[in-house]
Each structure stands twice: as C-alpha cells, then as structure tokens.
Amino acid sequence: MIVVALISLLAVGIYAVEPKFLSAYSIDNILRMASIYGIVALGMTLVIITGGIDLSAGSMMALGAALGAGLLGTAFSAANPIQLASPLAILVALCVTGLIGMLNGVAVARFGIAPFVMTLGMMTAVRGLTFIFADFTVQAVPGSAITFSDPLFDWLGAESWGPLPTATVLFLGLALVISLTLRHTHFGRAIYAIGGDSETARLAGINIRAVIIGVYAIMGMLAALGGIVLAGRLSSVSPLMGVGYELDIITIVVVGGASLAGGRGTILGTVLAAILISMIDNGLNMLNVPSFYQYLVKGSVLLAAVIADQWYQRRRAAMLAIQAG
Template sequence: MGLNQYRPYLIKFQSLIALIILCIALSFLSDKFLTIDNGWNVMRQISVNICIAVGMTLVVLTSGIDLSVGSVLALCGAITAGLLKNGIEIPSSNLFIGFTLLGAIVAGILSGGLIGCFNGWTITRFKVPPFVATLAMLTIARGLTFLWTKGFPISVLGDNFAYIGTGWFLGIPVPVWISAIVIIAAVVITGKTPLGRYIYAIGGNENAAKLSGININKVKIIVYSFAGALAAIGGLIVTSRLDSAQPNAGNSYELDAIAAVVIGGTSLSGGRGSIWGTVLGAIIIGVLNNGLVLLNVSPFWQQVVKGFVILLAVIIDKANSKAE
C-alpha cells in the first residue's frame, strides 16, 4: 500500500531519479566525470540534441514522428556553409550572389523550415504515415546534401561563424545559450499559447480536436516546420563547431532525439509529455554518452547500450500508460 501511495511521484520523477543514479555511478567509476570542464563539455554536446529533441517533442505530441531530422541537420548545415563561403553563381547570367553571415544563417534555418513544411504537407495532404514520409525525406535530404557538397566537406568558414559553436558569452558556451533560448520558446508555445493547446488536443484525440474546430492539417504543418527549423539550428551548431560542413553529419541523430523524448516521459501515442521532460532526457543521453567515452567503452557497445535504454524507456512508457 505504501509503494502504491508513492507510485505517482516515482512515475513523475523517474527521469530525474535515473539521472541522479547515473551521475552517482559515473562519479565512482571515473574521476574525470565530476569536473567543471567535463560538465561544460557535456552541456555543449547535448545542446544540439536538445534543439532537435525539442522539435521532435512537438511532433510526437501530435502522435507523429520525424525520422528526417539528422539528414535535415546535415543539409541545412551544408547550405549555410556553402552560401557563406561560395555564395551562388549563375554563369549564364554572369551573376554572383554573396551572403553575409546572418544571411547564410537565415537561409539555412528557412531551408529546414521549408523541408519540415513539406513533410507536414505530405503527411496531411496525401495521408502518408509520418514514419514513411519522414523516412523518405531522410533519404532525400541526405542525397541533396551529397549533391550540394559534391561529396566533400565545406571547410574554413571563418572565426565569426566558428563563434556560434565554440565561443563563450558571459562565461557560458554559446551553444548552451542557443539551446536555452529554444527551450524557453518551446515551453512558452506549449504552455501559454493556443497552438500548444491544439498540439496536445490533437495528440490526445484527433477526432475530438477536429470536432472542436481545430485545423488539424495547419497545426501539423506548423509543428513539422518547427521540427525542420530546429534541426537546421542544430546543423548550424555542428557545422560551426567543426568549422566544416560534413556530408555525413547528423547520422543517427534522430535516434538520440527520439531517445531523449521517450526517456523524458513523452508518450509515443501523443498528447502527453513536456519540453522540460525532453530536456532531462537529453541530459541523460548526453551524460550516458559522455560516461561511456570516459570509461573507454567501444563505440559499438555504446550503440548497444543506447538501444537498450530506448527500449527500456518505451517499455516503461507503455507500463505507465496501462497503469493510468
């Protein structure tokens, strides 16, 4: 009886409990884990996943999924790098269009938003399952990335661009500031706006939401557009940090994003979850990745461990749903 009394609290704080246990275990296993430098390193690493996972959360809350975010990240990072370094040449018209840093960044983010918009339009207009539509975009965006870069990295992008991924502002890494802004914006949208209420309503019961007068298609297109734009922001951080747009960047990033969403308590069935939960899930994934590296665990085993963590999180989610 006593355990049942505390069950709701255990379910509510299960991610936080898991993070605390993980940190305690890693602090005993590695003396490098609980250091300031390693802490900032983890925060920089998870900033990209937070951007992607926040967009993924909005999608999953509507009972959807977006498997294309890793490829969109690579494509938008490459577009930004290409425009910044080479501009656009139109030899037939003897025309060259150069881009400032801000112009290239805006173009990259808009590209991500447009790709996400296309995903949403395909899903709503043709009733294609989100899994299939975004899986197709995963391949399309990756192919476009290789076409844009011709299979070679676009490097040496300048110190101003590098500042986005490697700089510090007020003693905090710039990527952490970017991810914080993304988090705050998403929290406001989901908790304080009609759009946020519509997102939860659609995920909870799409038919009821439709009968309530909510424009289901419009909301879904907006949500997928957000996911694409946030993946592009993640691409800017990755490209800036490496000072290079790699054609194969973002491989498997969608898996880390989905893991963060599920571990954070967002139901894959939609309608239940929070941005803060996803942030906590991203921190758990980041700490886990960092800990496995510090312990010199093989990259192959790291994939195995993360796969089991995702599976365990889904099992717990299903168990909690039945309990409710």
C-alpha cells in the same frame, strides 16, 4: 522526476570510476552536446506530442549545416560563386529546411501518408541533397567535407556566453519559448489536443492540417539550427553529419516523458533527458567503451522508455475503464 534521479546516479557512478567525468572540461562538453541534441529534440517533442515522428532529423541537420557553411563562400577549396553574410546564410538554411519540414507536414496532414513512411523517404532524399550541395560547394573529391571558419558559427558552436556555452544559452532560451507556447497559446493547446484525440480536436474547431504542417516546419528549422551549431563547433560539415542522430533525438524525447502515442510530453523533460543522454555519451567515451557497445546502451535506454510508456498507456486505459464502469 525519474530523469533527475538517473542524472544524479549516473554522475556519481561514472565519477567513482573516472573522476575527470565531473571536471570543468567534461561538464562543458556535456552541455555542448546536450544543447545540440536538445535543440533538435525540442522540435521532435512537438512532432511526437501530435502523434507523429520525424526520421529525417539527422539529414536535416546535415543539410542545414551544409547550406549555412556552403553559402558563406569561404570554405576551403570553395568553388561555388555564392557568397553571403553569415546571418543571411543561416537564415536561408533555416528557410529551406523549414520548407522541407512543411512538405513533410503536408504529406502527413493533407494526403494521410504515415509520418514514419514520409520522413523515412525524406531522410534519404535530404541526405542526397546534402551530398549534391557539398559537391557543388567543394568541387573536389565527391563527398568531401565543407571545411570553413566564420566568427558567428564559432560563437554559436565553440564559444561561451558568461559561464555557459553559447549553444546552451540558445537551447535553454528556445526551450523556455516553446514551453510557454505549449502552455499558454492556442497553438500549443492544439498540439496536445491533436495528439490526444484528433477527431475531438477537429470537432472542437482546431485546424489540424495547419497545426501539423506548422509543427513539422518548426522541426525542420530546429534540426537545421542544431546542425549549424554542430558545424560551428567542428568548423566542418561532412555530408554524413547527423547519421544515426535520429535514435538519440527520439530517445531524448521518449525518456523525457513524451508518449509515442501522442498527447503527452513536456519541454522540461526533454531538456533533462538531453543532459542525461549527453552524459551517457560522454561517460562511455571517457571510459573507452567501444562504439558498438554504446549503440547497445542507447538502444536499451530507448527500449526501456518505450516499454515504460506502453505500461503507462495500458494502466491509464484500465483506470479510465474502471471509472467509466
């Protein structure tokens, strides 16, 4: 695969300039960030395969993390009266963001609102909810971060399970489950069918609305889970967590081979692309590249992937036309 070749070339190239790039610490950091990006990108892969997009992913990460950490009731300067056990707090966070994802899906599938427009509005609304809940949790200076410590969060974000970070084990486990779902279940085949041709899918008896709503609900929950893992790594949740992550996540999915036109994409491609983007981030940081140049690099990667996807779509359409003629 092209992504595997890019990973190899990038590793060799950066290692030649900065040998610490392949140190144990650096690899651990790459895997942790790849897992956080990747957990959210798994949901985005499903959305993009259906022909949709979700621009609220970064805001969902922040809201999920804020809910999970804030409901513990143990944050520094916490003033909210709610105090839940960490598994229950995480469950509530996943349910809330899953419900918001369902609202996105209902708007897209039931009312025909363009996914770009709906999720762009939801991105802002959810970010506002995050600020409101953070202020409710830490009733100090408006916009203050929720700083906390919890064993379960620490285990998810900062500790390891054997030789791998816990987050990486979680990411790979989720990737395996979703990959098997796409390959071997009616729901997975329906996702591809809707992205390929929604009218044909409808005529085949697929409940398009239910599938799309389900996909956006999964997207919401996985975004929150990625935010919770990031919160466990940082032991802090800023209301601005995840700002700009939409670009990274969409880049991962498209570089991994998914088509923005829908109907095409693989979980393996998303996993490998998450590692690639995390390597780019880590490598640029180790080389002390200014942040605005990093945006330029990642934006260029996304643009190149979109151009390649458009070329593939046109080539495929031309081949089908020749076969039909």
